[in-house]
Amino acid sequence: MSTVYKESTEITVTLSPSGRQFVALPNNSLLESGLGAGIALPYSCSDGRCGDCRAKVISGNVRKTRFHDFTLSESEKIAGVCLLCSNEADSNLTIEVSEANAVDDIPQQQLRGKLCHVEQLADMVIARFKITRGKALRFLPGQYLQLTLPGTAPWLLPIANCPCEPRFLEFHIPTHHTRECHLINNISRSDRVILDGPQGVFTHRIPAKTAENKLFIAEGQHFAAVKPLIEHVISQDNEQPCTMLWIATDQVGHYRHNLCRSWADAFDWFYYMPLANTDVLLPKISSMDLLSTDIYISASSTRREQIAEQLVANGANREYIVIDSTECCS
Numbered sequence: 001m002s003t004v005y006k007e008s009t010e011i012t013v014t015l016s017p018s019g020r021q022f023v024a025l026p027n028n029s030l031l032e033s034g035l036g037a038g039i040a041l042p043y044s045c046s047d048g049r050c051g052d053c054r055a056k057v058i059s060g061n062v063r064k065t066r067f068h069d070f071t072l073s074e075s076e077k078i079a080g081v082c083l084l085c086s087n088e089a090d091s092n093l094t095i096e097v098s099e100a101n102a103v104d105d106i107p108q109q110q111l112r113g114k115l116c117h118v119e120q121l122a123d124m125v126i127a128r129f130k131i132t133r134g135k136a137l138r139f140l141p142g143q144y145l146q147l148t149l150p151g152t153a154p155w156l157l158p159i160a161n162c163p164c165e166p167r168f169l170e171f172h173i174p175t176h177h178t179r180e181c182h183l184i185n186n187i188s189r190s191d192r193v194i195l196d197g198p199q200g201v202f203t204h205r206i207p208a209k210t211a212e213n214k215l216f217i218a219e220g221q222h223f224a225a226v227k228p229l230i231e232h233v234i235s236q237d238n239e240q241p242c243t244m245l246w247i248a249t250d251q252v253g254h255y256r257h258n259l260c261r262s263w264a265d266a267f268d269w270f271y272y273m274p275l276a277n278t279d280v281l282l283p284k285i286s287s288m289d290l291l292s293t294d295i296y297i298s299a300s301s302t303r304r305e306q307i308a309e310q311l312v313a314n315g316a317n318r319e320y321i322v323i324d325s326t327e328c329c330s
């Protein structure tokens, strides 16, 4: 009897020199698949105009999926260079590309965008902006952006979505910021906002130092800075145990409680604990094994160091704690 082997249809892309890998999703460009897998690939426009996503195919085949305005030189074509935003994988691939490993690898950008969606939750306004055609923001999860609305001073806010959607940017504005919420709620869909950044160093530590577990602690509205880090962990799909503690404040509660619950329901390695206040934090962390845990804290300036000290007193390694020290509205 002959053995029937199941043919694998999954196409794997390996990056050189990092060795990172991702699965090429059907009908997605290499750029879309890579960003969706949490890999910080280079790009500026995401639609074939700038040439910043150039990568060299070392082995395997790509298929062009769209016409692109950017013209590769003859020598680049001969060397196997392609645009990640305009090609998909046709076989397992190895490509040479320059990835961002730290915030210094990300260029400063100034873009324009329009408000495309506003949602009012209990104590928060969720606003989504769409960047004007031909541009996309390159950033790392956890970074901030300076937002200038028509007639207002610049305003620094965490980008509350992961970089896998580089043309759509989400911001969370507490309703107790009455003036800013009024502006957002009354902005015309034709008004252009200016987006400068990214800023801030609150992002994942480099993989070489990664510990066994991850712990995210967010206080109130600072969930907006932690959310993309968790989305990044989910996109990497490595099933590393991950816990999120969300501390409510007097002004901001667990306004995306259902989202956090859905993560906990979907992934058995993800634990979510909503906390009513900081008083109940200590009993929670005192029962955790913190020594080999990467810890990320985004909280008010009066709380974050205090939380870090409590964690260290309970066994956390200070070198493994990343504190969000970006000063923004609170």
Ligand code: FES
Binding pocket: 042, 043, 044, 045, 046, 047, 048, 049, 050, 051, 052, 053, 054, 070, 083, 084, 085, 086
């Ligand atoms: S050509 Fe601009 S990102 Fe691909």
